[in-house]
Amino acid sequence: MSYPNGSVSRRTLLLGAAAVGGGALAVGGAARPAHAKDPAVRRVGCFDVIALRDAAGPFFLTSDAAFIGASGNDWRAARRIDPAAFGPDGTWQLDFRCYAIRRPGDRYTLVDTGVGPEGSPASSWAPVPGALPRLLADAGIDVRRVDTVVLTHLHEDHAGWAVTAAGVPMFPNARYVVQQRELDVLEAGGSQMLGYVVRPLRAAGQLHPVDGAVVLNGDAARDGRHNAARRGAAGRRGGRVRVVPTPGHTPGHQSVVVEGGRHDQVVVTGDVLVHAVQIADPDVAYRYEADQDLARSTRRRLLAAARRDRALLATAHLNRPFVALD
Numbered sequence: 001m002s003y004p005n006g007s008v009s010r011r012t013l014l015l016g017a018a019a020v021g022g023g024a025l026a027v028g029g030a031a032r033p034a035h036a037k038d039p040a041v042r043r044v045g046c047f048d049v050i051a052l053r054d055a056a057g058p059f060f061l062t063s064d065a066a067f068i069g070a071s072g073n074d075w076r077a078a079r080r081i082d083p084a085a086f087g088p089d090g091t092w093q094l095d096f097r098c099y100a101i102r103r104p105g106d107r108y109t110l111v112d113t114g115v116g117p118e119g120s121p122a123s124s125w126a127p128v129p130g131a132l133p134r135l136l137a138d139a140g141i142d143v144r145r146v147d148t149v150v151l152t153h154l155h156e157d158h159a160g161w162a163v164t165a166a167g168v169p170m171f172p173n174a175r176y177v178v179q180q181r182e183l184d185v186l187e188a189g190g191s192q193m194l195g196y197v198v199r200p201l202r203a204a205g206q207l208h209p210v211d212g213a214v215v216l217n218g219d220a221a222r223d224g225r226h227n228a229a230r231r232g233a234a235g236r237r238g239g240r241v242r243v244v245p246t247p248g249h250t251p252g253h254q255s256v257v258v259e260g261g262r263h264d265q266v267v268v269t270g271d272v273l274v275h276a277v278q279i280a281d282p283d284v285a286y287r288y289e290a291d292q293d294l295a296r297s298t299r300r301r302l303l304a305a306a307r308r309d310r311a312l313l314a315t316a317h318l319n320r321p322f323v324a325l326d
Helices: 072-081 132-138 180-189 192-203 228-237 292-309
Strands: 024-026 041-044 047-062 091-103 107-111 146-150 175-179 207-210 214-218 240-245 254-261 264-268 312-314 322-324
Touching (some): 041 254, 047 254, 091 254, 175 240, 180 192
Parallel strands (some): 175 207
Antiparallel strands (some): 254 264
């Protein structure tokens, strides 16, 4: 999520306890663990999906002000899905979360890089510094073994740790995967993120633009084809990780699908949805979506596909990292 320059007037969120997040939540039901040993880890085929909460705190707008078109029933359903999102006096409590995908051979794909250090572009409104470097170390993840970083989009709370405070890539051996459409729009409009993230990654030779759906790791990673036969092969061979365009929140927004086989999927949503009320009713708009109509359409398609495939959602801003849809 991102906001127009000056819209927050340097009002910062209160930093919560930044730590690996909680468990999984069945929509409309009780919480249930995603993994027998660690509720912040979900096993998918040959992969482990690890939730890393970079920061947490209240938003600067109330829920009613941030979301458009929600009914009373929608809010009641949202409270059942994510009760911790509802703070005093209508405040919206949210997490800022990244995901590490552990692959065979102790290699890692990281999805998003959080709010970043002090002085990052998110500093005017988000709880910085984030905890991602410490969380990676605590999880035994060497930054040199991260060979792929997917940035779902180039808002400041999703790319803050892409580079260090010195402006060099935090993950020295990684390709940073961004949709070309996201780069095109950012460069056409101008953005602080161009100088903070895009240019340093490009200068280091680590920026990796893609156009559309691409398989990054696992079966069919070379050519990116996704037909049914290859989906079956993915289950036999242990799975794959792919990016899919999910525009609306930003023009070049993308999400990550981790597949272990039929009905064994985690979808890392990015900001396709930012609050449980958008699960309760995907037509509820978020105030800071670039194209609210497109975002609604994308959200409906993603949730319908997740229900069809019995996929677990891995969310960036809900207070539970993994959400199962009934």
